[in-house]
Amino acid sequence: RKEVEQDPGPFNVPEGATVAFNCTYSNSASQSFFWYRQDCRKEPKLLMSVYSSGNEDGRFTAQLNRASQYISLLIRDSKLSDSATYLCVFLTDKLIFGTGTRLQVFP
Amino acid sequence: DTEVTQTPKHLVMGMTNKKSLKCEQHMGHRAMYWYKQKAKKPPELMFVYSYEKLSINESVPSRFSPECPNSSLLNLHLHALQPEDSALYLCASSQDGRGWSEQFFGPGTRLTVL
Numbered sequence: 001r002k003e004v005e006q007d008p009g010p011f012n013v014p015e016g017a018t019v020a021f022n023c024t025y026s027n028s029a030s031q032s033f034f035w036y037r038q039d040c041r042k043e044p045k046l047l048m049s050v051y052s053s054g055n056e057d058g059r060f061t062a063q064l065n066r067a068s069q070y071i072s073l074l075i076r077d078s079k080l081s082d083s084a085t086y087l088c089v090f091l092t093d094k095l096i097f098g099t100g101t102r103l104q105v106f107p
Numbered sequence: 108d109t110e111v112t113q114t115p116k117h118l119v120m121g122m123t124n125k126k127s128l129k130c131e132q133h134m135g136h137r138a139m140y141w142y143k144q145k146a147k148k149p150p151e152l153m154f155v156y157s158y159e160k161l162s163i164n165e166s167v168p169s170r171f172s173p174e175c176p177n178s179s180l181l182n183l184h185l186h187a188l189q190p191e192d193s194a195l196y197l198c199a200s201s202q203d204g205r206g207w208s209e210q211f212f213g214p215g216t217r218l219t220v221l
Contacts, residue, residue: 031207032207032208032209034209041195041217042214042215043197043212043214043215044212046209046210049209087149091206091207093206094155094163094206095152095206095210097150098149099148099149100149
């Protein structure tokens with residue numbers, strides 16, 4: 001089983017849509033969980049950390065399910081500017097990156 | 108100041124050249140990292156410095172040589188690279204010296220080896 005499994009997409013959604021990404025991990029010792037966003041030819045930028053209790057930042061909601069070993073990211077009211085690749089990231093003794101999910105929001 | 112800076116932004120070098128990439132952070136972070144990223148792939152960890160000491164080397168070829176002159180600076184010295192080493196080289200830092208905190212990335216150096 002791969003350390004991280006993430007649907008590469010692309011997810012093509014209209015503006016205003018709600019879209020959700022999941023990411024599963026195999027290492028139950030993973031300590032911390034993050035979602036990063038990466039625009040084309042730019043560096044990854046931290047979008048949000050993911051906590052067991054779930055956390056929300058504006059239109060973005062992240063959740064962690066330790067029992068099933070996955071994290072999720074929900075984006076509500078999608079904007080054109082949300083178009084990017086979203087990387088799920090797990091921390092054990094180092095960061096483990098998912099392959100990224102490409103999101104394209106169209107007008 | 109929440110930035111990680113990297114120079115140069117772009118670098119083109121021949122296989123016999125020697126060059127260096129530079130990274131700087133002034134956030135007081137105690138761990139710094141070098142990653143390599145190829146197109147449409149996630150970043151791959153190369154090296155980790157923790158409290159200015161090399162703590163992880165992910166079996167990187169010796170033609171890549173990291174150096175941490177002080178807690179704010181991280182260099183990557185390049186010598187006799189191959190065309191397949193062309194990639195985006197990303198520097199990152201994290202507050203926790205043991206690596207147990209989120210990482211912040213610099214803008215990267217886009218390297219082309221001819």
